[in-house]
Each structure stands twice: as C-alpha cells, then as structure tokens.
Amino acid sequence: MTLDTKKNAFIELGKFLSQFSEKDTIKKKDIVENDLGPLNPTLSQVFFEEFQNLIHLSQSHNGWYTPEQVYFSVQSWSEALTEDNLNQWVGAYDLSAVQPKNIALILAGNIPLVGFHDFLSVLIAGHNVLVKTSSNDQHLLPFLSKCIIAIEPKFANKITFVEGKLENFDAVIATGSNNSARYFDYYFKDKPSIIRKNRNSIAVLNGQETTEQLAALGEDIFRYFGLGCRNVSKIFVPKGYSFVPFFEAIFKYQDVIHYEKYANNYDYNKAVFLMSNFKLLDNGFLTLKEDASYGSPISSVFYEFYENLPDLQTRLQSEGEQIQCIVSNNLVENSIPFGQTQQPKLGDYADNVDTIRFLITIK
Structure with a gap:
C-alpha cells in the first residue's frame, strides 16, 4: 500500500x-x-x-x-x-x-x-x-x-x-x-x-487574563470531566492573586455537577479535604486546593503561588517529565493558548516522544 x-x-x-x-x-x-x-x-x-x-x-x-x-x-x-x-x-x-x-x-x-x-x-x-x-x-x-x-x-x-x-x-x-x-x-x-x-497539564496565570481566556481555561479543566492527561489539573498564580475572576468566568460550566459520577467525586473529595482540615476555595462544582502536587482528583484543581516567572519556568523544565502540556498567555516557553489542550495537532506527541520517529527506527 x-x-x-x-x-x-x-x-x-x-x-x-x-x-x-x-x-x-x-x-x-x-x-x-x-x-x-x-x-x-x-x-x-x-x-x-x-x-x-x-x-x-x-x-x-x-x-x-x-x-x-x-x-x-x-x-x-x-x-x-x-x-x-x-x-x-x-x-x-x-x-x-x-x-x-x-x-x-x-x-x-x-x-x-x-x-x-x-x-x-x-x-x-x-x-x-x-x-x-x-x-x-x-x-x-x-x-x-x-x-x-x-x-x-x-x-x-x-x-x-x-x-x-x-x-x-x-x-x-x-x-x-x-x-x-x-x-x-x-x-x-x-x-x-x-x-x-x-502526566498532568498545568496553567500559568499572571492576573491579566481576559474573561474569555479564563472561560477557555474552564474548557481545559472540565472537558472529559478532567480525566485526560491534557486536562489542566494545577494552576500557578502570582502571590496575592484573586480567584474571583476565575470563578466568575468558569460559572458557565456549572452543569457538570448535575452529572452523577462527577458529583459523587466532588462530594467525596471535598469531604476528604475538609476532614483533613485543608483550606479550600469552592464554588459548588469545583474545589481549589493549595498543593505542590501536579495530579489533582476529579472535581478539584490544585494551585500554587509563584514569586517570579523565570524561577517558575526553571522549575517546570526540571519537572518536565510530570507535565503533559502548559497553558498560558505566552508567559511560559512552548505553552499553548487557553482552551486548546484537548485539540492537539497530529505532531503534538504524548510525553513529547515522537511516535513516528520511533516507528521508523524499528529494525
């Protein structure tokens, strides 16, 4: 052929x-x-x-x-x-x-x-x-x-x-x-x-994102209920960041809580966090928890504060094996636009391993 x-x-x-x-x-x-x-x-x-x-x-x-x-x-x-x-x-x-x-x-x-x-x-x-x-x-x-x-x-x-x-x-x-x-x-x-x-995907924000960009970030979080490695499971924000604009922008995704499997995860994970006395931000269908880990449970997104972008970029490069893709408004090298995580091009390989190149080399 x-x-x-x-x-x-x-x-x-x-x-x-x-x-x-x-x-x-x-x-x-x-x-x-x-x-x-x-x-x-x-x-x-x-x-x-x-x-x-x-x-x-x-x-x-x-x-x-x-x-x-x-x-x-x-x-x-x-x-x-x-x-x-x-x-x-x-x-x-x-x-x-x-x-x-x-x-x-x-x-x-x-x-x-x-x-x-x-x-x-x-x-x-x-x-x-x-x-x-x-x-x-x-x-x-x-x-x-x-x-x-x-x-x-x-x-x-x-x-x-x-x-x-x-x-x-x-x-x-x-x-x-x-x-x-x-x-x-x-x-x-x-x-x-x-x-x-x-692997997990992350977003890097600086507080200057538009309402449209934050709403598109909601697509990166909620598409496939957050089950994909390209779903954003963690957000990096500058110190003093207010999550109010973020919560307002993603309100359009509120109907996700009416899906039973997602709602069960939301109730369970929120209860576990609260029983452990973790401080949460909550809008009724998504919890935000400050956490150094990359992989958050379904219905939750972790966040972490950063002081300066160069130091953050250095850290992200050193921990690259844990990250599938990065979303930002051109704040981080090789990041992709908001709302695009679940629409990769054919040449956007999982784990950044070129599948075709691998297949060519098999003898």
Whole structure:
C-alpha cells in the first residue's frame, strides 16, 4: 500500500466522522463509507446509523463517555484528518525505508478514542498493528477500524484486535499509570518500546487574563470531566492573586455537577479535604486546593503561588517529565493558548516522544 493510499483512506474517514456532531448530525450523500457498494446496499444506512447508535450507547459501556464527550472527540478527529494536516504531519518524515513490523498497542481508556493517534501512526508508518484495548473503551476504535477497512480493504491484513495475551510482536507502545509502567518496563524490556506514565497539564496565570481566556481555561479543566492527561489539573498564580475572576468566568460550566459520577467525586473529595482540615476555595462544582502536587482528583484543581516567572519556568523544565502540556498567555516557553489542550495537532506527541520517529527506527 502506498503512503498516498493510506493517507487518502484516513482523509475519507475524517469526512465520515465530520457527519457526527452533538448539535447537528447529518448524513451526507458524498461520504464513501455510507455506501459500501452494490453487493450490499443496505449497509449504506446501517453503517451511518450504527455509529450514531454506538455514540449514544457509549455511556452504557463507560459511564464517563457521555454523548457530548464522545461527539467532541469524534469532531476533533474529523478536523485533524484532513489532507493538509496529514500532508504536513507525514511530510516531515522519510517513510520509504520502513519494513513492516508487528507493533503492539496497549491502550488507555480514560477518554474516548485516546489510543487513536497511536493506531493512526502505526498504520501510516507502514506497520501492522496489534491492538489491546482498555476494558473502558472496547467499542469505538474497533468500529473505526471497521470503517477504515471498508474504505481501503488492504488494511484488513494489517489490523488485529487482541483479547488475550499479546504475541508475535516486534515493538510495543503502552499507556498506563506509573504503577503499570513499571510492569510494562519489565515485561517488554527486550522489545523496542514507548512506555507512557502519568502526566498532568498545568496553567500559568499572571492576573491579566481576559474573561474569555479564563472561560477557555474552564474548557481545559472540565472537558472529559478532567480525566485526560491534557486536562489542566494545577494552576500557578502570582502571590496575592484573586480567584474571583476565575470563578466568575468558569460559572458557565456549572452543569457538570448535575452529572452523577462527577458529583459523587466532588462530594467525596471535598469531604476528604475538609476532614483533613485543608483550606479550600469552592464554588459548588469545583474545589481549589493549595498543593505542590501536579495530579489533582476529579472535581478539584490544585494551585500554587509563584514569586517570579523565570524561577517558575526553571522549575517546570526540571519537572518536565510530570507535565503533559502548559497553558498560558505566552508567559511560559512552548505553552499553548487557553482552551486548546484537548485539540492537539497530529505532531503534538504524548510525553513529547515522537511516535513516528520511533516507528521508523524499528529494525
């Protein structure tokens, strides 16, 4: 399969995904996957409706996967899988010498389609993929795999989903917690690997942020209920900072407390903090706790004061292995704008490890 063939297939997949939106899901006549050919015309309706049904069933498979969150993930991938984006991403690499290997993926399940980038990277690079899904996300990626095979049948021999033990693989990309990473490091010590651990994202404020920027920060905090490594879980603020503008700006996200799983976490974590006599800032759906750690529990964000930005930047660089991304108004080098944490570009690699470069080097 040529690189252009693979890219074109994912471009068509992006077009298919573009039909699905929380506000406006419309079946488009020019989408390849809606009509799988004359052998079975009924699939035209079934394929579209099957994915629509799957989106609405996702919450029964994983209580955190509300239709709103799944739609957001689907739309994000539809916007990423364009001809321009794929050309810009893949154009930075020479894939001509890649010899197909079997690459095992051990996926997380904290947010919808969290493993799709690894899946895409392996196939674009020219390898075969062996996928072990998380028990929390067993349906969305297999369905999109079915889509990509319908678009380009040559992918059928390059994609395998594994339910039991992973076998006959040449390299592995595994995502999990710090605890599981120790197991992965030992178990896969003889294989080329990317082993991902816990990371968290942060925001750096100086008190001059606009209401719009602070509201966008709320998107970075509450999207996927804060379950992703790209969700902001800690805020650095200057001494004397007032959180009143922040609380006012994020009030638009108050409905999150009406979601039972989130509300249970809010009640539980707030009670634990209060019983431990921690001082909290609270607006009824989010608690702020002063804490030196990066990883806050669901429904809570940690904060810490800083005295000067250069010292803070030095600290953040030294602790970079704990940080996934940084949000700020250009206060910190390589930070990203407010509201953009859950919309990474194809070249924004998890843990800053270039997945395609890794896949190219496998011998």
